[in-house]
Amino acid sequence: MPVVNAVAASDRIPLLPVEELERRRRRQHSACPELWRLLDAVKDPEIPVISIWELGVLQNIERDGDTVEVTITPTYSGCPAMDVIREEIGQALEEGGYPHHRIQTRLSPAWSSTWMDEEARAKLEAYGIAAPVSEAGRAAPACPHCGSDRVQAVSEFGSTACKALYQCLDCHEPFDYFKSF
């Protein structure tokens, strides 16, 4: 299981969860790299700065004759963004000249926020959402606006299933925290 450790991001040894390593290998060794690049254009509808690949939702792309088979995994069970993501994948493929496609959802391995890489985390922070911190390590995220560690949880649940509400005690700005999951 996930092996992200508890030290600051800059000191972190980039160990990858096994499922994430396998996911990246599927992309690296794919017979259809152009399709992966094509779907990089599909963003999370609720966090439009990161793609479904960076989020860890896009699991695999394969070709079966002239049909493209895309496998995705949901972040949260009831996440309404999944339906939008499915539609946008279909649309991107059609616009890219691939009218025949199947999009399947796979539950196992269960999605984890540890599948996001440093770049995706940096994009989240720049967008004003605190990136997930290890449950076992630091108790709270740092403020994405001013960097302060003095923050307080306002609610375990925020504007979407994947986020919690926090407030910074120094700059007083409220912010979303992408939950460690």
Add this chain to the structure above:
Amino acid sequence: MTTDLTRATADYAVRLGDDALILGHRLSEWCSNGPFLEEDLALTNVALDYIGRARMFLGYGAQLIGGDCTEDTLAYQRDCREFTNLLINELPRGDFAFTMARQYLLDEHALLFLEALQGSSDAELAAIATKAIKETRYHLRRSREWMLRLGDGTEESRRRLQQALEDIWGYLPELFAMDELERELLAAGIAVDREALEAPWRRAVSATFAETDVTLPADGWRVDGGRTGYHTEHLGHLLSELQFVQRAYPGCQW
């Protein structure tokens, strides 16, 4: 799997789906009625997780049943007697103390239940459990916190929480009861042994309430019947709302 075992697994998945759907609907009734904005968001977020869970279980049940059955026909086209959710899930939402007390007691149960279901020999049920248990950990963190606050808060919050526990207590034994279907599936390595969950559940619940001023009710009365379709008078009202659009405009899509 043999045909009998497939059908039994389908029924089991539908049960678990019904539990999630009905509780999810009850929680969703708080949307725009929460005591304050953050709580409104939290309750509806938890509701969403349960609706998602219901879709996974009912979708799997429908797949095993085959034919024209879908998650939607299961949710929208069955009547009270065909619903197999446990009664505790259908009780009206009550006041905030009642909703949170029920949620906490169910969250502690869900944690143990899903942990065990992760080991199911049925790969799909195990996968759903692995997904759902992560959400349940978050739900529990919040519902437990509320037990401490309400149970150790004002005189009124304590009184309301105490009353909620009294009102719920007799619906809890159904959580730990095994029937023929679940015994058969347990023997096949598919279902969870509910009876084995009771002792650890009691330990966890007692530890939480020991930090408060409320007293756990004594065991005494018990009500059951949900698994055989004998429901409280509340389920019909709930379904009339949940199923209204499909009843009024059969097959309607948008």
